[in-house]
Amino acid sequence: MVKIDMYKSLEYFLELIPDHRRRQGLMHQKVPLLVMMILANMSGNYGYREIANFMKDNLEDFKQIFELKYGVPKHVSLRTFILNLNFQELLIAFRQWCSQFIELEMGEIYNIDGKGLNSTVTNCHDAEQNYKSMVSLFCAKTGMVADAEMIEIKKSHEIGAAQQIISRLQAKGIIITADALHCQKKL
Secondary structure, three states, rough: OOOOOOOOOOOHHHHOOOOOOOOOOOOOHHHHHHHHHHHHOOOOOOOOHHHHHHHHHHHHHHHHHOOOOOOOOHHHHHHHHOOOOOOHHHHHHHHHHHHHOOOOOOOOOOEEEEEEOOOOOOOOOOOOOOOEEEEEEEEEOOOOOOEEEEEEOOOOOHHHHHHHHHHHHHOOOEEEEEEEOOOOOOO
C-alpha cells in the first residue's frame, strides 16, 4: 500500500494571516484576494493597475472558483489592502507552505540575492532615501524560491537578511552563492 502524505494548501496558510481590515463593509475576502494577487504576480503583473486588470480579465473564472459576490476590487482598493498587509505574516505563511514541497538537496546550488521592490521608494532625491527589498534563497536548477526575507534599507541590510535565511537552513552540503557584498572579513 502506498502512503500518501496530505499537504496543506496555500489557502490554508493564507487563512492564518490576520486580516487588518474592519469587518464592516468588507466586500472582498482575504484569502481569495491574496490568491488572485499571487496568480497575477505569477503571470507577470506586478503593479496595482496591472493586478486589477488581470483580475478583471479573469473575472468569470474567479467568480466560479471563489464565488465572488461583488466582483474583483479596483486598483485603489488593492493598493490600500497591500499597503496595510503584514508582509512578515505573509512570508511566514509562504515559508510554511513551501517547506512541505521543497527539500534542499545535498550538492545542489542555491543563490541568495536581494532585489529592490518597485513603488516602495521614499525620498528618492536626497540622503533620506529609503526603499524595501526582498532577499531570496532560490534553487539555481529549478528557479524556485526556498526562503525569503523582506528588509527596509534604513532599518536593516541585505547581509543581515541573508544571514537570517542561512540560519534557518537545516541542510548540510548545499552550495550557496551570493553577491560580492557578502564577501567581508567579519562574515
